[in-house]
Amino acid sequence: MSKIERHGLTRRALLQRSVAAGALVVAGAGFIAAPDAAWALEVSVISEHQMATLLQMARDIYPHDKVADRFYAVAVKGYDAEDNKALVEAGVAALDAAAQAAGHADYVSIGWEEDRVKILQAMEGDAFFQTVRSGLVTGLYNQKDVWPIFGYQGESFSQGGYIERGFNDIDWL
């Protein structure tokens, strides 16, 4: 296990891990940002560690390698609210406890997705997991900015439909 993983998610460790892995950084008090500062997410109710864990969990539930972290951040930012605080605290604590039982510092320190997924599978029936998962179905896939990554074009009425724009343009059959 690397030094970073052993240290877990101190702000400094997260920063180091992020630089190393190209993932998230806690960039300041109550502030999570991408390493390249392309986006940032402020937390005021839940902790940075809890938000970082939610982000990793979101990626692990619906992993799309072509979809950048910022889209997942948009999908989970609503958990930074008083109404969700207790759910998130208990859920993240459960994830970390399961990670520790498996010999890791905490959930986000686990290096391989498949090892994190094993932990998620064990808590698949829990309210925390189901709330996060079902929220992502709309929170992630209903972002219009995500659609082009999948090739989906959304509405076409404003352009007159596809009658002259390739409704039958398939060329490989």
Place this chain on the structure above:
Amino acid sequence: MVAKFDLNDDSVVVIIGTGAGGGVLANELAQKGVKVVALEAGGRYLPEDYVNDEWESFTQLAWLDARTTSGSWRVAKDFSGLPAWIVKAVGGTTTHWAGASIRFQDHEWKALSTYGAVEGASLLDWPIDAAEMAPWYEKAEAKLGVTRTGDRAGLPGNNNYLVFEKGAKALGYKEVHTGRMAINSADYDGRMACQQTGFCFQGCKWGAKWSAAYTDIPRGEATGNLEVRERSHAARILHDDSGKVTGVEYFDKDGNLQMQKARIVCVAGNTFESPRLLLNSASSMFPNGLANSSDQVGRNYMRHMTGSVYAVFDKPVRMWRGTTMAGIVQDEARHDPSRGFVGGYELETLSLGLPFMAAFLNPGGWGRSFTTALDSYENMAGMWIVGEDMPQATNRVTLSETKDQFGLPVANVHFDDHPNDVAMRNHAYKQGIAIYEAVGATRAFPTPPYPSTHNLGTNRMSEKPEDGVVNKWGQTHDIANLFISDGSQFTTGAAENPTLTIVALAIRQADHIASEMSAGNI
């Protein structure tokens, strides 16, 4: 010149619901000079209001009032409060429907005689047949402008169809075409031709697809004989000491309880709300609900044997472009028990946008198996399976413990698949996957049924009063001036999308009601 009738006017026909059944019936009666008050629980949305965004449109149009579910069907687990994807709006689900308009096959009117008794199923013959219905189907096809009927041409095939057609023909299927669709292939009846825009399920912004919302409803209103009361939620049907219905209590748009007197009441609130209303109308004279001496109200709920097959290819398909459901294979619709089940099924092209694909491809699914499917969304083709399911007395709508916003018990929808349904679905999955594999699919997804759009049978039509709720005119066996005018009167479901048959029955029922009124019989 929109009519406005007095609440105490007891000469009107009150119709509850304005969809394929109620909306058509309202116009047909108004055209014949009959005064009609139509109560519609939803608001009025027209093409300029429709939104080509799946979730936003769903919020605008879908029936989202509480319902509850039970039984072993997967919908009860994945969408426990949403057993159906149908519409609460003027025009009802004719806003949302895909437009597929095919007649029953002749033998499907006589399911019990044709298939024989099936264990666990409450099969019955309809008290009407193909010859009786032929002229009404012709009128319905002309009203809806159904392609490939009359002299109307078929729609052109989109990318999703071209993949489907090539695979189907490679398997040897013969009856493969772009469907008989109530979507104009050329300008017709004041409505323009399809612009291949997609989003047929969200309301056609061009008006190329027939919907009662912008055809029958305004035409009925133009006669001066039809008043549509929007956002008016029927609560109870009242009756007198002789057992005849006398009016309808409803909550108006401000939530106030009103009572409209009536000469005749026609219930067309869909297969959940229609039996719910009859059950909620129980009285000391009818303690089990109106028209329920047979104990058949709410029973024999059918939802069609459905499912979907999606598949991914190594190259793009872009299935969302163009008409959503203009593609059909009919070869499996025949009755051929050698396949291991009675009845048959249709295969029809279908696409969902990315947001709904994420929700419906494998509800509850997550992880790489799920997300790699969506990663190939652009290379995906899709089809829907629609086949005849077995009526079962235990599949039923009952009153739930849960109450709605007006304090009325909501519908609980109980459903278990019949073994015949399961055998047919498995056959259809296999054939659907084979179609796509024949054109090089690299991966296929047998997708479970969505919340139901074809909801049928909870006030079924029967020859004998003890077997069902209504007679061959949709008139209740128990109460002469109470009619059922929607898909709940279906005796059996047949393999075909039901709207054309609902419309044909409504046109026929209007003719019957008007002549019975003239004769002074009701």
